[in-house]
Amino acid sequence: MVALRLQIRVSADVRIGHGKIQLLEGVDRYGSISAAARALGMSYRRGWELIDHMNTAFGRPVAVGTTGSTGGAELTDLGRDIVARWRLLEQKVSQIATDDVAYFDELLQDPSEQSS
């Protein structure tokens, strides 16, 4: 099944999409950027880079280190708002795009899902 993905494009270098939102959700779930990165098959370093890019892009932190713990992190209110807004938008889009996704799904086949 094909997936419809959204992306907010600020510039060629600054884009917010599925991967970054998943990372934020992981931080919220695991309380740690490294654990969130690991759960997405991403290096610790890459996870931090993406969070850092978001902090810069939004001009305020989306996640911060938790005091008193080693390596712990949590979303800020901004980080949580972004995730919530994104998921609602995805839901709205997915509701109106059902026919279009089906159209592309019928045309596009993932070779790895095909049986011979």
Add this chain to the structure above:
Amino acid sequence: MVALRLQIRVSADVRIGHGKIQLLEGVDRYGSISAAARALGMSYRRGWELIDHMNTAFGRPVAVGTTGSTGGAELTDLGRDIVARWRLLEQKVSQIATDDVAYFDELLQDPSEQSS
């Protein structure tokens, strides 16, 4: 202003998005893959690669060479359908996402657009 972009994801390697659709539109407009690529600041080789990827992904050509001309190309019915379907989907999404795009636009600033 931030832009909301759509992407149809088949697999990690196979994705249809803004760039490929623009390329198809360019082929339709200019009657040539190289001219379409040039208009997007893309190399001739890259333009052909993307068309080739799409032909493979859809299992049928989205664009074909025009007989009797050198280097000319045109969209197939499939290619035209894909562009039309995509643009309609974009319109529908943009109508329901106005508030969400404004939300992200207020938070995200393109540094290149900021004056000091």
